[in-house]
Amino acid sequence: MTGSVDTTFRLRWERFGPEVEASLTAVYGDRGPEVSDRVRGLVRAALDARPADLRELDERRLLAPDWLQDPRQVGYVAYADRFAGTLAGVGEHLDHLAGLGVTYLHLMPLLRPRPGPNDGGYAVMDYRAVREDLGTMDDLRALTARLRERGICLEVDLVLNHVAAEHDWARRARAGEQRYRDYFLAFDDRGLPDAYEASLPEVFPDFAPGNFTFDDELGAWVWTTFNAWQWDVNWANPDVFCEYLDIICHLANAGVEVLRLDAIAFIWKRMGTSCQNQPEVHHLTRALRKAVRVAAPGVAFKAEAIVGPDDLLPYLGVGEHHGRVSDMAYHNSLMVQLWSALASRDTRLTEVALGRFAPKPTTTTWGTYVRCHDDIGWAVTDADAAAVGLDGFAHRAFLSDFYAGLAPGSFARGLVFQHNPATGDRRISGTLASLAGLETALAAGDPGRIDDAVARILLLHAVIAGFGGVPLLYMGDEVGMLNDAGWADEPGHDDDNRWVHRPRMDWAAVAAAEADPASPSGRILAGLRHVLAVRRSTPHLHASVESRVVPSPDPRLLVLRRDHPLGPMVQVYNVSEGEVALPAAVVGDVLGREASELLGGHRWNLATDVLPVRPYQALWFTA
Numbered sequence: 001m002t003g004s005v006d007t008t009f010r011l012r013w014e015r016f017g018p019e020v021e022a023s024l025t026a027v028y029g030d031r032g033p034e035v036s037d038r039v040r041g042l043v044r045a046a047l048d049a050r051p052a053d054l055r056e057l058d059e060r061r062l063l064a065p066d067w068l069q070d071p072r073q074v075g076y077v078a079y080a081d082r083f084a085g086t087l088a089g090v091g092e093h094l095d096h097l098a099g100l101g102v103t104y105l106h107l108m109p110l111l112r113p114r115p116g117p118n119d120g121g122y123a124v125m126d127y128r129a130v131r132e133d134l135g136t137m138d139d140l141r142a143l144t145a146r147l148r149e150r151g152i153c154l155e156v157d158l159v160l161n162h163v164a165a166e167h168d169w170a171r172r173a174r175a176g177e178q179r180y181r182d183y184f185l186a187f188d189d190r191g192l193p194d195a196y197e198a199s200l201p202e203v204f205p206d207f208a209p210g211n212f213t214f215d216d217e218l219g220a221w222v223w224t225t226f227n228a229w230q231w232d233v234n235w236a237n238p239d240v241f242c243e244y245l246d247i248i249c250h251l252a253n254a255g256v257e258v259l260r261l262d263a264i265a266f267i268w269k270r271m272g273t274s275c276q277n278q279p280e281v282h283h284l285t286r287a288l289r290k291a292v293r294v295a296a297p298g299v300a301f302k303a304e305a306i307v308g309p310d311d312l313l314p315y316l317g318v319g320e321h322h323g324r325v326s327d328m329a330y331h332n333s334l335m336v337q338l339w340s341a342l343a344s345r346d347t348r349l350t351e352v353a354l355g356r357f358a359p360k361p362t363t364t365t366w367g368t369y370v371r372c373h374d375d376i377g378w379a380v381t382d383a384d385a386a387a388v389g390l391d392g393f394a395h396r397a398f399l400s401d402f403y404a405g406l407a408p409g410s411f412a413r414g415l416v417f418q419h420n421p422a423t424g425d426r427r428i429s430g431t432l433a434s435l436a437g438l439e440t441a442l443a444a445g446d447p448g449r450i451d452d453a454v455a456r457i458l459l460l461h462a463v464i465a466g467f468g469g470v471p472l473l474y475m476g477d478e479v480g481m482l483n484d485a486g487w488a489d490e491p492g493h494d495d496d497n498r499w500v501h502r503p504r505m506d507w508a509a510v511a512a513a514e515a516d517p518a519s520p521s522g523r524i525l526a527g528l529r530h531v532l533a534v535r536r537s538t539p540h541l542h543a544s545v546e547s548r549v550v551p552s553p554d555p556r557l558l559v560l561r562r563d564h565p566l567g568p569m570v571q572v573y574n575v576s577e578g579e580v581a582l583p584a585a586v587v588g589d590v591l592g593r594e595a596s597e598l599l600g601g602h603r604w605n606l607a608t609d610v611l612p613v614r615p616y617q618a619l620w621f622t623a
């Protein structure tokens with residue numbers, strides 16, 4: 001057996017080692033080759049330690065390198081404790097996930113966080129231990145094995161921009177160990193921090209203003225992009241690179257299959273910039289990914305880069321890095337545009353914003369989502385807004401008002417998160433159902449409005465299921481869970497209203513939805529299962545194919561086209577509560593005189609003048 005591991009290692013290092021070294025040299029200069037040697041040793045040890053079942057998984061992945069692009073992939077995102085109490089508890093709810101066709105489970109931060117406030121687990125104190133109340137590393141291993149049996153991969157957050165101030169590295173830095181002080185960005189006086197601040201934005205202007213925190217014990221200003229107790233680590237130090245690579249291999253060997261690269265945009269700092277999206281970020285990610293492919297080729301990276309459209313594609317790899325950085329990235333722009341279109345009943349801005357994207361590398365995929373555990377920031381650029389005659393500032397303000405329920409005629413019930421008076425930004429918190437109008441409709445007891453809200457929820461999911469990429473369902477959305485009225489009651493949550501949309505899973509609501517398919521939640525659950533089932537049997541949705549915008553004849557419709565080798569597909573989405581007559585030629589010119597509409601399961605005659613598109617209807621046509 002050792003002979004074959006030697007061969008495997010040799011072949012993989014021959015294949016990926018040069019890329020590791022090239023990227024490390026781009027970042028660390030002369031030290032690149034030496035760091036690359038350390039990496040070689042690290043990944044060899046990790047490969048040696050890789051359990052047999054995971055080596056088998058690696059082989060399976062190598063045989064299907066497009067596994068994440070397959071339309072059979074369906075993602076689900078949950079907090080283990082809020083979903084099922086513990087990691088072992090999660091394993092008891094796999095039938096529910098299977099019922100939705102879930103193949104990809106993202107469990108929110110589960111590694112040991114600092115005690116006290118911890119940013120929903122994004123302040124990690126120990127990457128090699130599980131949060132005590134959730135279980136142990138052995139429980140994590142057991143869960144991943146159980147998930148694998150059901151064909152579900154596990155994604156875990158890798159927080160690599162910062163550690164908790166209580167992490168051992170920070171503790172030793174404070175104790176005076178220079179080696180660990182060098183893991184952080186610490187400044188004796190305000191000189192450099194002030195110079196950096198001149199061009200740095202603020203992530204949490206409300207509860208954590210500024211980007212530096214004075215630490216008495218360290219006697220220095222520490223870089224803290226997020227909260228004061230989240231210390232940014234210094235990626236310019238190759239020791240930090242090696243530490244994180246080792247952590248990744250450790251998690252991979254515990255059975256974690258996808259790593260969510262948290263806040264990846266922030267890891268490289270450069271004076272005079274926003275300290276986001278720097279070229280070194282892509283080199284570092286590429287070097288990590290290629291190194292991991294030697295030790296655990298089954299493992300994939302998902303970039304959490306909530307950045308503008310021009311900055312997003314490099315996380316999947318452009319130019320010399322084409323397709324070589326992450327396997328997946330969140331399509332934040334699609335998410336924002338869907339909410340914008342629903343509020344304005346107008347897809348023209350959506351067309352411009354999506355039309356601006358260059359094609360992603362064909363070997364990569366999007367993570368598509370309608371909302372997540374974070375707030376929604378109105379990432380609409382002034383240029384895109386101007387292209388459709390809107391004022392960017394005014395439109396962003398309109399969206400904030402609309403989703404906070406302040407605009408006349410708004411159906412939404414969200415909360416304003418992090419109002420930034422300097423920029424006018426007001427991000428929004430709220431569950432999908434509350435933002436989509438179910439809360440106000442139920443309160444009004446208005447069946448028509450309830451129908452609209454249910455239809456909006458299903459429309460949004462049809463788009464993310466049909467766009468190409470892994471649709472990521474958020475826990476509770478499958479039964480239309482509303483905002484959590486008690487969100488502020490838990491210790492440490494009251495200043496962070498993102499908890500309003502992180503409710504505990506309502507299993508009674510799931511049972512009720514199953515028992516009464518005509519209820520609003522029953523319709524949402526059944527509707528979602530249906531959309532996902534159709535997706536599974538539609539090869540046209542393979543993520544190597546791009547969704548391209550077709551100029552819509554009516555601003556209330558979004559029309560997308562996908563050119564798959566099996567034939568073209570046209571998707572039509574009505575973002576309004578009115579019926580819209582679509583000139584049949586829009587579809588017929590692509591598909592001919594007749595087409596199958598997959599979601600409704602009927603043949604449509606396209607040799608006619610217009611096609612009626614019902615309120616919030618989604619249509620997926622193939623020849």
Ligand code: GLC
Nearest residue numbers: 119120122159226262263374
């Ligand atoms: C990511 C997470 C967010 C967290 C931040 C800092 O953006 O999604 O919840 O606050 O990183 O780790």
